[in-house]
Amino acid sequence: MTGPSPEEVFAQLSQEPGAVWLDGGNATTGWSIVSFKPDEIITECTDWRETGRRLAQDFDPGRLPFSGGVIGYIGYGAGAQVAPVPRQDSTWEPELWLGRYPGGMCYDHKNAKWHLAGSQSFTRRAKKLLAAATPLSLPEPRPEATHYQSIEKENFIAAVQRIHEWLLAGDCYQINLTRPVWLDGVGKPWPAYRRLRAHSAPKYGAFLNLESSLAVLSNSPELLLTYDQGYAASEPIKGTRPRGEHPIEDAQYRDALLHSRKDQAELTMIVDLVRNDLGKIAQPGTVKTSARIIQSHANVHHASRHVKAILRPDIDAWSALGALFPPGSVTGAPKIRACERINQLETHPRGTYCGAIGYASGSRACFNVSIRTAVWRKDQCRYHVGGGIVIDSKPMDEWWETVHKAAAMAQAYGAPIER
Secondary structure (H helix, E strand, O other): OEOOOHHHHHOOOOOOOOOEEEEOOOOOOOEEEEEOOOOEEEOOOOOHHHHHHHHHOOOOOOOOOOOOEEEEEEOHHHHHHOOOOOOOOOOOOOOEEEEEEOEEEEEEOOOOEEEEEEOHHHHHHHHHHHHHOOOOOOOOOOOOOOEEEEOOHHHHHHHHHHHHHHHHOOOOOEEEEEEEEEEEOOOOHHHHHHHHHHHOOOOEEEEEEEEOOEEEEEEEOOEEEEEEOOEEEEEOEEEEEEOOOOHHHHHHHHHHHHHOHHHHHHHHHHHHHHHHHHHOOEOOOOOEEOOOEEEEOOOEEEEEOOEEEEEOOOOOHHHHHHHHOOOHHHOEEOHHHHHHHHHHHOOOOOOOOOOEEEEEEOOEEEEEOOOOEEEEEOOEEEEEEEEEEOOOOOHHHHHHHHHHHHHHHHHHHOOOOOO
């Protein structure tokens, strides 16, 4: 059925605990998924693969991406449940949050149509939400943060230099370095998310209202895993340039990224890591990799490659997610050693950031890499930005890359302009 936009529908749910929106952005293809009132929520477990498998069983999505099952996130620190990587300290949000949902409102962006699936009570309320949705006014203007805190530029540059020493010694090939940003006095999360997606519509976005004063907002452009009846794919991103102020400058930035040997090498390292992760669970000879492409977003250009495989019959979506976790594009290579070095350098745990957000429904699943992701607690906000450091990285360039990546969030959330 045709109807209102996902944003108009979710506006009615944005303050309801447990309400979730997996946001396909303003794309001309793909899906958005809205759901509410989970039957069960898990925030602690010993093996999230087994927990997710249990929560997602007994659902058959049919031709839809989601008809009921699991929606939620697995934080970066939860990688310690499935890989020999260091544990991290607790953050505002739980290490993981997985909800079992009785149905899904699936919006087909290509045809601008809604498809409803799930229990009778779920679909009954879903129809009421569609009928009650109205056009939205512009989101309220952003407040200016009353307090801002991040890692000092000098400290970030010193950390990049330390990584260089490790790389030269052969300790790693690449290490992903991130820094947190804290903001106070930033208002409510829903208007902030609307401002963010108006500036930069996400390909794999999400708004998860965990409880009345805690929400996760993701503007991620990166796919960690899509799984459909034994077929799996991932699309790691490495390499960033800002958008230009006019078409000629924009094309120059894009071409610079396309032809950068340093950025090509950075992506190749991570693609090899992802190929290796998938190769451990794939049928022999089925792991394939596409050519490098440039993705252009509202504030940056990114380079990416598509990796796909046919998995062994004994591998389901949760096994595949565990094999890819933590995501290689936000750790470095080799993965385990890079995670150990990250724990030595970074002064604050990553939490939801650099984990995965998405859904699993029967034999179908899709999870992003939760970059460009913020956690909102009352009128406080925390997000992180970072990038992969390789032997050719220039410390000041790496600092500016984090600034460019943070630009859309800074504009939407009220952060000051960084220099």
